[in-house]
Amino acid sequence: MKLELMTITRHELIAHKIYAMTLRGELVKEMKEPGQFIHIKVPRADLGLRRPISISSISPETNECVIIYRVEGDGTRVLAELPVGSEVDVMGPLGTGFDMSVVEEGETAFLIGGGIGVPPLYEVARQLHAKGVKVYAFLGFATEDAIILEDEFKQYAELLISTDDGTYGFKGNSIDLMNTIRVEVEPDAVYSCGAPGMLRAVDTIFKDHKAAYVSLEARMACGMGACYACVCHVQGDETNELSKKVCDEGPVFKTGEVIF
Ligand SMILES: Cc1cc2nc3c(=O)[nH]c(=O)nc-3n(C[C@H](O)[C@H](O)[C@H](O)COP(=O)(O)OP(=O)(O)OC[C@H]3O[C@@H](n4cnc5c(N)ncnc54)[C@H](O)[C@@H]3O)c2cc1C
Numbered sequence: 001m002k003l004e005l006m007t008i009t010r011h012e013l014i015a016h017k018i019y020a021m022t023l024r025g026e027l028v029k030e031m032k033e034p035g036q037f038i039h040i041k042v043p044r045a046d047l048g049l050r051r052p053i054s055i056s057s058i059s060p061e062t063n064e065c066v067i068i069y070r071v072e073g074d075g076t077r078v079l080a081e082l083p084v085g086s087e088v089d090v091m092g093p094l095g096t097g098f099d100m101s102v103v104e105e106g107e108t109a110f111l112i113g114g115g116i117g118v119p120p121l122y123e124v125a126r127q128l129h130a131k132g133v134k135v136y137a138f139l140g141f142a143t144e145d146a147i148i149l150e151d152e153f154k155q156y157a158e159l160l161i162s163t164d165d166g167t168y169g170f171k172g173n174s175i176d177l178m179n180t181i182r183v184e185v186e187p188d189a190v191y192s193c194g195a196p197g198m199l200r201a202v203d204t205i206f207k208d209h210k211a212a213y214v215s216l217e218a219r220m221a222c223g224m225g226a227c228y229a230c231v232c233h234v235q236g237d238e239t240n241e242l243s244k245k246v247c248d249e250g251p252v253f254k255t256g257e258v259i260f
């Protein structure tokens with residue numbers, strides 16, 4: 001983990017309230033594991049806490065990475081106004097990402113994503129495809145206007161999209177969509193990121209799978225394991241006292257490991 005003033009080399013609106021920001025800097029050399037995040041200092045004095053945003057793709061050849069974020073509150077609103085050429089104070093990469101070693105060439109992986117949980121799965125798709133893994137991506141969005149990274153995923157995965165309102169693709173959620181394929185294909189690995197309800201479903205369906213992973217979100221402060229702001233509870237703990245820190249022991253956990 002390092003700190004750096006990274007430079008914005010590209011910044012654009014890609015869907016309703018959703019921006020893709022490309023950052024250049026030496027920190028990119030540290031980024032290896034998809035699912036890790038960076039902790040960004042918002043350049044406004046009254047917004048003290050850094051904001052965690054997942055790394056969506058890594059390009060070591062240009063020292064660039066892309067983050068994709070949705071404007072939620074003041075912090076992301078300030079970020080959205082930063083022009084190309086600005087410097088951003090970044091800490092990272094942070095957290096434990098997805099284990100890419102569990103699946104081999106010729107095997108099959110399922111990526112299950114929802115909404116703004118989709119971006120970190122894009123680098124997963126790229127790295128699995130490069131290994132010769134057959135990738136199925138099941139991506140769910142609220143509506144057609146919220147769809148992101150469709151063309152990008154198509155390069156590396158068999159892509160299936162669902163929308164809650166049926167305005168594009170399968171009508172329903174990404175779990176229902178995945179279940180239509182699961183009757184024929186048994187995945188060797190499962191990687192997921194999205195809303196808690198979706199992750200809970202993945203956790204239940206793949207509870208005993210040897211290589212199934214969920215990426216959690218939690219409100220964070222330090223982002224590096226020191227303040228315990230981000231703890232979640234552990235499955236099967238009768239004392240209800242055991243916990244894990246989402247920022248450094250996660251955000252990615254094996255299914256069956258934590259309680260949502
Ligand atoms: C590990 C991790 C990775 C993340 N990756 C992404 C990403 O790739 N793209 C993206 O758009 N967002 C991501 N988030 C969520 C993002 O950090 C929050 O949306 C952001 O911090 C909100 O800041 P704000 O100042 O704009 O909003 P605030 O004013 O702080 O909050 C506005 C709203 O966002 C909610 N919120 C704030 N922080 C979080 C949080 N950490 N998790 C969930 N809800 C939150 C609040 O409850 C509130 O409703 C991630 C969060 C974590 C923990």
Ligand code: FES
Binds near residue numbers: 224227
């Ligand atoms: S945010 Fe401080 S321990 Fe996780």
